Amino acid sequence: MTLKVYGIRESTCTSRILTVLAEKGVTDYEFITMGPADMKAPEHLARQPFGKIPAIDDDGFVLSESRAICKYLAKKYANQGTKLMPDDDDLKGYGRFEEACSYEAFYFNHPAESIGVERLFKGYARPPARSPSPSPSQTQEPTHTDKQITKHSAHGNGPADEALVAQYKSQLDDALKIYDVILAKRAYLAGDQVSLADLFHLPYGKLAKELGFPDIFEPFPNVKRWFEGLEGRESWMGVPSIMEFFARMRGAKEGAAE
Numbered sequence: 001m002t003l004k005v006y007g008i009r010e011s012t013c014t015s016r017i018l019t020v021l022a023e024k025g026v027t028d029y030e031f032i033t034m035g036p037a038d039m040k041a042p043e044h045l046a047r048q049p050f051g052k053i054p055a056i057d058d059d060g061f062v063l064s065e066s067r068a069i070c071k072y073l074a075k076k077y078a079n080q081g082t083k084l085m086p087d088d089d090d091l092k093g094y095g096r097f098e099e100a101c102s103y104e105a106f107y108f109n110h111p112a113e114s115i116g117v118e119r120l121f122k123g124y125a126r127p128p129a130r131s132p133s134p135s136p137s138q139t140q141e142p143t144h145t146d147k148q149i150t151k152h153s154a155h156g157n158g159p160a161d162e163a164l165v166a167q168y169k170s171q172l173d174d175a176l177k178i179y180d181v182i183l184a185k186r187a188y189l190a191g192d193q194v195s196l197a198d199l200f201h202l203p204y205g206k207l208a209k210e211l212g213f214p215d216i217f218e219p220f221p222n223v224k225r226w227f228e229g230l231e232g233r234e235s236w237m238g239v240p241s242i243m244e245f246f247a248r249m250r251g252a253k254e255g256a257a258e
């Protein structure tokens with residue numbers, strides 16, 4: 001059975017997976033575009049319990065979390081395309097790789113993603129996941145699941161808090177200062193070859209640039225060289241920008257209001 005990818009092509013987390021599939025030269029997959037209500041539907045909650053995208057179904061094996069999916073795909077297609085993870089018997093390489101993945105997850109992602117939340121996601125209110133007029137079998141009160149899912153969503157929480165944006169930008173600068181030292185010693189975060197750990201930075205690094213910080217990497221020459229190299233990869237250049245998605249959504253909303 002074909003690999004199924006559930007997501008939105010332009011979405012930051014889905015774009016991680018599309019980049020990896022392109023690096024691996026995998027084209028034989030089915031892409032299922034998810035709408036807001038699809039993400040909260042029971043069949044998707046069985047794939048992604050937090051009601052988010054992306055998720056995959058690989059011949060009945062269901063997996064969520066973009067970074068976990070990328071690691072799964074890098075291993076599944078280990079023998080083709082770009083090598084994106086160390087070999088199983090390369091213990092030190094594996095340690096270095098996981099270290100670099102942790103840099104992204106624990107020092108880079110939070111401030112970078114939070115700039116996206118403040119300046120982009122918060123301003124976009126999703127339509128409700130359930131019908132506003134519930135059927136007799138539904139109660140007026142949102143279900144426990146609805147409440148939990150809403151709590152985990154960044155959407156529709158109002159305009160950007162610029163004081164928070166400044167705080168996240170400063171946190172990101174602090175992380176990039178250290179990245180610059182690491183990247184003075186090696187071409188990529190986990191060594192002299194590109195790996196998933198590097199590619200994971202693309203969606204939110206690019207978004208921070210697009211959301212008012214085009215020169216974010218300028219003060220850090222090694223980071224600048226590294227990120228420009230990543231942005232220039234064919235795999236990434238084939239992924240549509242999330243800004244296009246939000247422009248389309250805004251256009252649709254304005255059209256509907258006319």
Ligand SMILES: N[C@@H](CCC(=O)N[C@@H](CS)C(=O)NCC(=O)O)C(=O)O
Binds near residue numbers: 012154
């Ligand atoms: N840690 C998750 C994050 C997933 C996530 O936040 N997905 C966003 C799109 S990038 C989403 O589904 N947002 C919809 C919502 O929160 O309602 C991953 O990497 O897959």
